[in-house]
Amino acid sequence: MSGSRQMAESTSSGQQQAATPGPKKAGGKGLDAIYRSISEAIIEHRLKPGARLREDALADVFGISRTGIRKVLQRLALEQLVTLTPRRGASVTRPSVDEAKDVFEARQMVECALMEAAAKRITTADVEELREMAREERKALRSREQRVAIKLSATFHARLAEISGNRTLAEFVGQLCSRSSLILAVYGNPGHLGCESHDHDNLIELLAAGEGGKASDFMERHLKSIEASLSIFDEPEETPDLRDIFAFDA
């Protein structure tokens, strides 16, 4: 009876796997698929910061009821990817300047520290997997598929953290990388992507050679260069001060 109303045209590009027309049951693990789907859309900037995520619309798109959508949205909110305003619903988080600074500070602290352990534990299979990821990332960059490149870059960093062997820290780094993607969407300069792909290649070689210390230093420079490429200014946030903008002499 619900004549599917207008959903934001955010899902207009591709993204069809979840619109199964006749789903008898979404299944318990179906919720996880929906979570990944929305999460990926946010990380790839198909859903931009500030975009509203209405429960009815999402429930309609994914073919389940609002109950499951609310569960997914709550999880995304706890990971800081969406913001849940009490009576206003959910929207893609727009990271503040302080938040961006904190996230990159945390990444530098944790990711660099993890390089030593990663260099000790990395296997040849890991090296090959990382090289393949870096290859795909370069390919996406050459094809001007920045959205895919951003996602692959975040996945690369998260995978790197996993190799260190500490699940707790790896999970944390994964969340930080997801949030970094949001930060890139707000404060990044178009055209200039955060990660230089050669950086990732150099990182892989240093780890493969067992040079944990050098890898840590390189990671620090790598993350600092990403942060430096951002335009983290105190945007026209609250109270745009119209008097100053229009120079009225009322």
Place this chain on the structure above:
Amino acid sequence: MSGSRQMAESTSSGQQQAATPGPKKAGGKGLDAIYRSISEAIIEHRLKPGARLREDALADVFGISRTGIRKVLQRLALEQLVTLTPRRGASVTRPSVDEAKDVFEARQMVECALMEAAAKRITTADVEELREMAREERKALRSREQRVAIKLSATFHARLAEISGNRTLAEFVGQLCSRSSLILAVYGNPGHLGCESHDHDNLIELLAAGEGGKASDFMERHLKSIEASLSIFDEPEETPDLRDIFAFDA
């Protein structure tokens, strides 16, 4: 297993704000109070690892429907305080040996690194607040109220991380401290509490003196001593190997 009923009594000591007999509305922020209530019960070991948390029972205790309880349980699950088994419901998480190791490794990495920033940013008001917390902790220890002492110790470490000024890392440390309380419940030796209260006092004085480096070193020793006080053995986990236990010569 006999603890399945213990949660009915868990809120008997004080903690009466949620058992309002005639609640017109629990309110949106009422859920947060319920979250804190359950979280505190877990951290204080009134709910022990492995204890089952049935939705109906919790809904009955707090006077709301299962919907709100499920939301709270999901949040607790994402923070690793409770484990959500697909068709079995929720139970207080029983940290594995690897998990315990990861959590303390993460705490050493992050908390030590935050000391430098904390020493720079700490104010006299912060110092006074921390001293008061340490005082209360000592008082609880003298009164043999280990449950309160454990909670206060976790709060102390979390507050310390907040002073560093990085909200993201402070939140992370807060979760690690909560999980540490669970680890203490499983692998800790009764009678010997994790944190020595004088350690906290020394930490405060080092920070008040602006000695970030020394505070970092001290924090490292402090956390290592806590970890060393645990009995992290590969418990009779899976497959208890009955043959070995009963020495049967079948």
Place this chain on the structure above:
DNA sequence: TTGACCCTTATTGTATACGTTCTGAATACG
């Protein structure tokens, strides 16, 4: 024409009802 107030509507918050599945025991059969 502008401003304020009210009403409609859309969207979230909460509860409840129903279906599914897992557990546990009782019974029947070997």
Place this chain on the structure above:
DNA sequence: CGTATTCAGAACGTATACAATAAGGGTCAA
């Protein structure tokens, strides 16, 4: 007497219905 099977009960997963609230538009008055 032991084991397997089946039935009943309970607890979770999902959907739907209802209530409350805030936003937006329209109307009336100054």
